Amino acid sequence: MNKKCLAPLLIALTFALAACDEDKGHYTDLGGDNGTMPQSDNLNPDSSGIPPSPRPDVSPDSADYQTLASDTVYFAFDSSTIPAAERGKLQQVADWFKANPGHGLFLAGHADKRGTPEYNRALGERRALSVREYLVGLGLPASALFTNSYGADRPAVQGDTEEAYAKNRRVEIGVIVQK
C-alpha cells in the first residue's frame, strides 16, 4: 500500500468510525445473530452477511443519482446475482469512492413489473444488498453504504417490452450530498 492510497483510506476509516457513533434510531442488535446472507456472486471476494447500516439523516430522494449514473447495475429476470459483465461498474464505483472521500452512497434497488408488488420490493432490496456486499468486498466501508428499494414503482422506462423490463431491473447509485 503506497502513500497515495493511505490518506483517502484514513479519511474513509474516520468516516466509518464516526458513523458507528451515530444515533442508530430504532435498531436492535440481536447479539451474535448475523443472519444468513445469500451468496449474491460466486466470485465475491468477501461473502459475509452484512446487516444494513443505520440510516443517515438525509432522505434517499435528496441524493445525486447523476454522478454515478453510468454505473447503474442491471440484473437478470427474478435474480439478485450481479452479472459478471456488470462487475466492472462496481470497480469504477469503488475507485470513485476512494477518490472522493466523505460521501456516503445510496444503493436504490428496483424491479421490473412482472412480479407482485411486495415480491418486487424485496427483490429490489436484495439487489441493493448484493451491490452493497460486493462493494464491501472491494474495500468500501459498510457503514457508508445504504440500501433502499422501490420495487417496480419507479421504472426507468415505461412499457411492456423486454427492453423496457431489462432497463428497470437495476440498482442505481446515489451520492449523498453532505450539507
Place this chain on the structure above:
Amino acid sequence: MKSFSVTLTVLLVISLTSLLALRLHAQEGGVEVTVGNLPRVGVSISGGEATQVVSNDLRRTGMMTPVGGGTGEYLASGEASESGLTGRLTRGGSEIFNQTFSGSPRGAAHEFADAITKAITGLPGFSSSKIAFVSSATGSKELYLADIDGYNARAYTHDHVISASPSLNHDATKLVYASYKSGYLDIYLVDLTSNSRTRIVFFPGINSGPSFSPDGSQIAMTLSKDGNPEIYTMSLGGGTPVRITRTRGSETSPSWSPTGDRLVYSSDDHGSPQLFISSSSGVSEMDHLVTGNSFCTKPDWSPDGKLIAFTARVAGQFQIGVYDVASRNGHLVTTAGGQDPAWTCDSRHLVYSNDGRLYLLDTVTGHSLPIDVGLGGCGEPTVSR
C-alpha cells in the same frame, strides 16, 4: 321490425345459454346453494334506499336471489330511518329474527343483509365489511378506504409518496401499512377511529408487508435489517421483533393462521417464490406447500383456517390460486387474471385486483363481480372481517 327480431334473437340466445349453463353445487353450512336454485328472498323495507342496498348485498353473495316483496320463500322486511333500521326475516309466516341495527342508513342496511345471510346460508355475511387498498389515480400511490360494495371510497393519505401493502384489523378500527413518507420504507399504524397515524417500524433496510394477527395484538412483516428480507413478528405494544425465517432467500407477505400459531408466507429460497408455513413463535421448520405453480406470492389464510389463497404467475399472467390446507392441494380459481387476494369473513369470497381494478370473487362458483370504487390504478386490497 328488423331491430326487434335482432333483440328477440339475442334474448332467446341468452335464455338458452342460461338454461344450458353448468349447474354448480355447493354445500354451505347445511344449506344447499345451487346456481339456478338459490333461495329467493323478498326484500321490502320502508324508508330510504335500504331495499336496494339489502337486495344488492344479497345478490352479491351469490347465494341468494332477492325478489320483489311477496314472491320469495323468505321475506326480509322492516323500517329504515336516518339513525338505523329495524328488520325482520320470516319464512312462511314464522319469524326467524327481529332485530334493530343502528348506524348510518347504508351501514344499518349492510348489517341487516349480513344477518339475513347468516340466517339463511349459515355463513357470516361480508356486506358490512370495509376494504382498504392503494391507488395511483392521483399520480402517486395513496391509501384508500371504502365499503366492500365500492361505496364511500375516500383517500386516507395525501402524501405524494408511495403507500403500500395495507392490512386492516378485524373490525376496521386499525390499519397498518408501509410508506415512503420518510424517504425510506417504514411501517405505520393508523387508528381509524381517532384518525391518527404513527410510524412504528423503521429499522435500517426495508420494513414492509405488515399483517395484523387475528387478535390484533401483533403484526408480521418483512424486515431486511439483518442483511436479507426475512419474516418477523412484533407486538403492537412495543418490543423487539421476533425472527421467524432465516434463509438465503427473501421472504415476503406473511399471513397469520386464524389461531395465530402459524404464518404462511412466500419465500424464494428454492429459486422461485413458493409458499411455506412456519410457527409464529420463532425460527422453525419451513413446511413447503406444493401448489402446482412455480411462482406463488402474497398468500392469505382464510378465517376458517381451511384455505390459503395466493397469487400464481402462469405463462406471464397472474391468477388467483387456492390451496387446501388439509388435502395439501392447490388449484387456480381465476382465468382472466388476478393478484393479491384477501379473504372476506366467510372464507368463500375474496377481494383481489386485476389490471388496476378490484373484484369480489366467489371461489366456489368462480364468478367475479367488480367492486367499483370509482378509481383506476387500484391494488393490494385488504378486507376487514
